[in-house]
Amino acid sequence: KQEVTQIPAALSVPEGENLVLNCSFTDSAIYNLQWFRQDPGKGLTSLLLIQSSQREQTSGRLNASLDKSSGRSTLYIAASQPGDSATYLCAVGGSTLGRLYFGRGTQLTVWP
Amino acid sequence: GAGVSQSPSNKVTEKGKDVELRCDPISGHTALYWYRQSLGQGLEFLIYFQGNSAPDKSGLPSDRFSAERTGGSVSTLTIQRTQQEDSAVYLCASSPTGTSVVDTQYFGPGTRLTVL
Numbered sequence A: 001k002q003e004v005t006q007i008p009a010a011l012s013v014p015e016g017e018n019l020v021l022n023c024s025f026t027d028s029a030i031y032n033l034q035w036f037r038q039d040p041g042k043g044l045t046s047l048l049l050i051q052s053s054q055r056e057q058t059s060g061r062l063n064a065s066l067d068k069s070s071g072r073s074t075l076y077i078a079a080s081q082p083g084d085s086a087t088y089l090c091a092v093g094g095s096t097l098g099r100l101y102f103g104r105g106t107q108l109t110v111w112p
Numbered sequence B: 001g002a003g004v005s006q007s008p009s010n011k012v013t014e015k016g017k018d019v020e021l022r023c024d025p026i027s028g029h030t031a032l033y034w035y036r037q038s039l040g041q042g043l044e045f046l047i048y049f050q051g052n053s054a055p056d057k058s059g060l061p062s063d064r065f066s067a068e069r070t071g072g073s074v075s076t077l078t079i080q081r082t083q084q085e086d087s088a089v090y091l092c093a094s095s096p097t098g099t100s101v102v103d104t105q106y107f108g109p110g111t112r113l114t115v116l
Helices: none
Strands: A004-007 A010-014 A020-023 A031-039 A045-053 A056-059 A062-067 A071-079 A088-091 A098-100 A106-111 B005-007 B010-013 B019-024 B031-037 B042-051 B053-058 B065-069 B076-081 B088-095 B112-115
Touching: A004 B005, A010 A020, A010 A071, A010 B088, A020 A031, A020 A106, A031 B019, A031 B088, A045 A056, A045 B088, A071 A088, A098 B042, A098 B076, A106 B010, B005 B031, B010 B019, B019 B112, B031 B076, B042 B065, B076 B088
Parallel strands: A010 A106, B010 B112
Antiparallel strands: A004 A020, A020 A071, A031 A045, A031 A088, A056 A062, A062 A071, A088 A098, A088 A106, B005 B019, B019 B076, B031 B042, B031 B088, B042 B053, B065 B076, B088 B112
């Protein structure tokens, strides 16, 4: 069974810092990996999707990398802002299309 | 355009009662997914619809849980004889095809279920 782990569980930083959030997964037979953001009381918003054949994706201040063979992904957030405060979830698509396997998330707080 | 909507947003019920949770996916999305998020836990997959069929319902935790989708659109998740451990936020998502490696899942705001 696919297991997804995210480290750290929580992170609190001052505004302006560059951050790295980590995700690891146990089964490398994935078709994609996605990073989501969840704000309190709200649903999930997709941030980046990396296909299994890709190494990284970028969107604005966000950059996600994927090393499928080692079962790892990182989400890099540049020049963090208070508006980035949220829970960040990593999810992998398994060997067949359909369900996603989620980690428990990293709760990020960026203070002014 | 309109996103995924879910109703009700909150539901409080007594142990042993049946509940129905509704999901309206993004118009035109073929695939629909149900997940639940318990306190302190990650999102747990429940069931996946491709059109009106459910090729993967392996995540349903017991036979008290069932789901259907009609007209390739609205889906209802039904929990019979609710138990306290069913308390969680139930999230619905939809995606354009469900058969593409670049399909992104779009999530609704969830239904918070509390079983007393």
